[in-house]
Amino acid sequence: MYTKTPRLQYKNSRVGSLSLIYKKKNFFDPKWTSRCSGYNCKRLAKINGLCIDHVRKYKKHRRSPEYSKDYHKPASYPVLKEMDITSPTIDHNEQYTSRDNKLNSRNSTSSSSPAHSNFNLEQALKDQKDSGALNFKSKGLTYEDIQAITHYVLNNTKSITSLNLSHNNIQLQAIEYLSQAIGLNIAITNLNFAVNQIGGNGIFHLSNALETNNTLTHLNLRRNQLGIKGMLSLSKALSLNNTLTELNLSENNIGSEGVSHLTAVLQTNKTITTLDLSYNKIQAKGIESLSTAIASNTALTSLNLAGNEIGRNGMFHLSKALETNKTLTTLNLNGNLFEAKGVEYLSKALEINSTLITCNLSENNIGDEGARTLSVALQSNKTLTTLDLCWNEIRVDGAQYLSNALKINNTLNTLDLCWNKILTEGAYYLTYVLHLNKVGKIFVRLSSNKYFLFYAGQVNADDCGLSSIPISYHLMHDNSLSLFPFILDSHSGTIKVISELDREIQSSYKFYIHLFNSTSQTEVHINILDQNDHYPIFDDIHEQYIYISTHQYYHQTNKRFIAHVHATDPDDDINGLVNYYFTHKKHYDYFHIYSNGSIILYNLFDIHLPITLEMYARDQGYPEALRSKDTVIIYVCDIFKQNECPSNKLRRNFYLGSIIIMICVVLFLLIIILCIIWNLFIKEHIENKKNNQSYNCRLEARKNLIVSDSFYDISPSIYENHDIRCVAV
Structure with missing residues (x-):
């Protein structure tokens, strides 16, 4: 079903297509053609080399009721940009013939060829006609070119089954015209429409064609900015289409709301086996709705969800769906950053799932912990044959976990561990398992892992x-x-x-x-020869507090010993020799540190205490000396001004905090003791006192009451409730 576009919209689009001819010189203004009168009309005709009568004729013809009646049928006049508009020999009356010659109806499109001619396009049609597949990728196709392709390929031949129109930025008007032919075509099975930016309006016309087409099986709509609006139109068409088996919707920014429209279709669709939804920002919310369809779908065998930011929450819902799905064999989860927790959910599903054959988990930062949980699943899984774990920060421990799983697993034949950090030791674990494997060949890819032989x-x-x-x-x-x-x-x-x-x-x-x-x-x-591969390591003491008196040694030249530090390096010879250095060069003005770790104060003039000395150790290794990763800090303070030393401040804070903590602990213990005393002694004593008062009151009442006690003895209410009231006389 084809919906007519309003007349004004068609006029504007027609004028817009004509205005492209003179876009560089700004000679043609769309407003002039829609309001062509007086001086503007004469000026336009003079600039474009067209006679005034012809411009008026075109204006009058465009307003005719017959022209607007069949507005949806494209014109078949030559492309104006290929005309020599400055040549006086052009017969402009031939450009605009009668309506019947310009606009072809849908039923008679195949009978007459379009007047547009494109030598390169015609040559490509001739060269590829016998191959059964036409490739017009990145050819810069115009609206008139689409008319020609539609005429020669979609309407008048049954030998062409594959058509590639990707990377052409096809306009909306051409999409509408092309969709009409696709809806009636009975030969094309593979249509590639990727990277054309058709948007929600363009997919609306294409969806109408899918509702009536009965032959198309492969459709590629990658990077077309479909959005939520486009997914709504496409979902309605897919609910009626029963031939499409492979659908590519990657990079269309459909989001979680757009995928929710597709979810309703997948729950009932019985034909789509391959679905690509990669890089659509579906996220965890969209995966939650999609998982309900995956759990019940019985046709889908391949699903691509790469780059959708589903995270660990999305993996939780997807894993639950994989536990019940019985048809999915290929799953791509590249670049979703669900980390080790997400792999934990997936591993539980792999222990139950019995159909998944190929799984891509690359670029998810699962680490060694993720490799560990995955290795547990591989020990029990009997169907997975290909596993991709590239770019996952897997190290030696992770490689060892996987190698242990390969000792038991007998079905996995391809394991990709490229761009990890398993090093040579991790590679050894894997190669050793491959050597022991007696079932079949296992291909393990370890490129870019910094291992060496x-x-x-x-x-x-x-x-x-x-x-x-x-x-x-x-x-x-x-x-x-x-x-x-x-x-x-x-x-x-x-x-x-x-x-x-x-x-x-x-x-x-x-x-x-x-x-x-x-x-x-x-x-x-x-x-084994020694190599400088160890860093110097300080002793356990990393902080010291030293108190000195500057008055006693003021004006004296004797050196004052401050402290001693020590670091060890397990390397031999020169690689194990250690020297010590101050972190800040200004400390050398007052202190000196020797190679044995002794620190001496040699200058007491103009020294202001306290001073914080920070030191590091460095060996004399060749070709590169290694520096210690840790430092030692020594606080040198004045013994007569201990309150200024950082240690005292820390101690005061420590003591104050300790006192507060002790008070809280004592109060807590007192409360517990009071509760115990209450429950064991005081509460019981109070209850006994109340019972004694009640009993004495009853005896006194019996002495003073005239009424016989026999009534109370035989009354059932007394036996049932065990309640004797005290009466005062």
Whole structure:
């Protein structure tokens, strides 16, 4: 069903298309054509090289009732920008023929070819006509070009099944014309309309076509600014369409409200199997509504939700849907930053889900904790074959967790760990598991992880030509080592290092290499050379308070010992030698620090106490000296002005805080003791006193009452309520 556009809107769009011809020189003003009279009309005709009579004829023809009746049918006159408007030989009467020749109806569009001619477009049509697929990506198609494509491709041929019109910024008028042909086409199955910025108005016309089209199966609407309005129109069309199987709606800014319209469709749709909703700012609220559709949908097999900021809350709802979904096989959750908590929700779903085959969790910052929870799920999951964990801050511990899972998992065959921080040690854990794997090949991608394998040595053996069997080497080492840092190439005898070596942990290694099917073996010793790889470390005391008297040593030249600091470096030789330095250079004017850590006050003139000395340690390693990560602070104060020392202020505050805390604790204990005494003694005593008064009152009443007690003895109310009232006489 096609809705007519108001006449004024069509006039403005027609004038706007004509005004593009003279946009650079500002010769053509749309207001002049809509109000062409008098001097403006003559000036326009003179500038454009058109006769005045023709301009008046065009104005009169545009106002005719017959013209406005069929406004939705595009004109078929040549493109004005291809005309030589300065040439006097142009017959302008041929540009605007009768209405029947200019506007073709929907039923007769295929019978007559458009008058517009574009050599490049016609050549592309000829070159690609036999291929069954036409590609017009980034061709700068105009409205007239769309007319030609519609005529030759959509209306008059059944051999073309795929049409690519992406990256052309197609205007609204062309969208409307194209949508009419798509609605009637019976051949096109694949339509790529990406990056055309058609907006909500453009998708309205295209949605009308989808309601009647019965052949289109693949539709790409990526980056078209559909928004909420566009999703509302498209959702109505999808509820009626029963042929579309693959739909791409990525980068359309539909948000959580827009996806809610699509949710109602997915709950009942039985044909869409592939859906791309990436980079649409759906967030947790939108995922919550979408999850209800995923849980009940029975057709969707591939879902792309990358870059939607769903977070850990969104993962909670999505994981609940995956527990019940029975058809989804591919899920892309790249760049949603749900971190380790979100992976925890997903891991619980993977333990239950039995259909998911491919899962992309890259760029979510799951860390080692996320890898741990995911490894638990992999141990029980029996269907997942491809897992992407790139850019997730996974380190050595995370790689070890995953390697433990791979020892048990028998279905995963592709694990992508690129751009993490697993280092060589983490790579060793994974490669060791791959070596033990006896089920099938597992491809593990470790690019950009800063792991290394470097050459350490080689052994050679010679059988003197006595055997035709190739020599094979085998490495034997102490199995008590949790991580042996060397591997051996069984064919060449090359020894390589696969993990970091630290001389301070182990300075040498000894192992044996023997020949396969032979008793011959050799012993290998590898000594580790020292490298400056440790920072100096201070002793436990990082703060000291020193009190001195400046009066006693004022005018004396003797040096005054202040304190002593000490730091250790486990490296050997020059790499382990430590020197000490003040953080602020101004302290060298009064103090001196020696290489053994002693601090001396040598200048008492003009010194103002207290002074805070901050020091660090640095080794003499080569090629780069390493500085301690921590510092030592010494407060030098005047013994006669201790109240000015920072330590006293801290102590006063500490004492005051301690006193307040002690008072609160004592009060709390007193309250508890009072409560215990009340419950055990005082409360019971008061209750007993009340009971005794009640009993005495009853005896006194019995002595003074004339009424017999037999009434109370046989009264059922007394036995039931156990209540004897005291009566005063």
